[in-house]
Amino acid sequence: AQSVTQPDIHITVSEGASLELRCNYSYGATPYLFWYVQSPGQGLQLLLKYFSGDTLVQGIKGFEAEFKRSQSSFNLRKPSVHWSDAAEYFCAVGAGSQGNLIFGKGTKLSVKP
Amino acid sequence: NAGVTQTPKFQVLKTGQSMTLQCAQDMNHNSMYWYRQDPGMGLRLIYYSASEGTTDKGEVPNGYNVSRLNKREFSLRLESAAPSQTSVYFCASRRGQLNTGELFFGEGSRLTVL
Numbered sequence: 001a002q003s004v005t006q007p008d009i010h011i012t013v014s015e016g017a018s019l020e021l022r023c024n025y026s027y028g029a030t031p032y033l034f035w036y037v038q039s040p041g042q043g044l045q046l047l048l049k050y051f052s053g054d055t056l057v058q059g060i061k062g063f064e065a066e067f068k069r070s071q072s073s074f075n076l077r078k079p080s081v082h083w084s085d086a087a088e089y090f091c092a093v094g095a096g097s098q099g100n101l102i103f104g105k106g107t108k109l110s111v112k113p
Numbered sequence: 114n115a116g117v118t119q120t121p122k123f124q125v126l127k128t129g130q131s132m133t134l135q136c137a138q139d140m141n142h143n144s145m146y147w148y149r150q151d152p153g154m155g156l157r158l159i160y161y162s163a164s165e166g167t168t169d170k171g172e173v174p175n176g177y178n179v180s181r182l183n184k185r186e187f188s189l190r191l192e193s194a195a196p197s198q199t200s201v202y203f204c205a206s207r208r209g210q211l212n213t214g215e216l217f218f219g220e221g222s223r224l225t226v227l
Contacts, residue, residue, distance in 0.1 A: 046215045
């Protein structure tokens, strides 16, 4: 069965520092991969998605993610974190052409001034 | 520019009471979903509706029922609430049925069962 693992429950970075959030998935075929962000008290917003093609995808708010098939990973990165990036981040995998997304348990990002 | 609207935003119930969470989307999307979010558990799918007139169980359907009233509306009902159903509930919609489409989420409904 497909699954998503986000190894880091909580990460704290300093404002201006770089960020990498890890995501590993389990799925036999090429997955559809997503990163969502959730600000406190809000719903989830799509940051970026990967279906095929270029393994480095760009998203909103300066985020990017790289799909690495050999490592079953889809890590999220940002070169310079802003205080407004403090939120919870969810990786998700869509198994097959239809059906539903399987979400990871999330990584909470705190940003130090 | 409403998107996905959920009501109520907050609700407190006593064990055994019933209630319905309402969800409406104004984006003419075909697919709609109900998730629950619990600390350290991420989002888990309760039920979904791939199109008007169809509903299917997700990962955690026990204790819930749904109704796809029309293309816009998808409600979630708790017939006899239990403390284990204390959670934040999110409704989402997607244009098609394919996983290539973006999910649009409501702002959530926080339910406490005493």
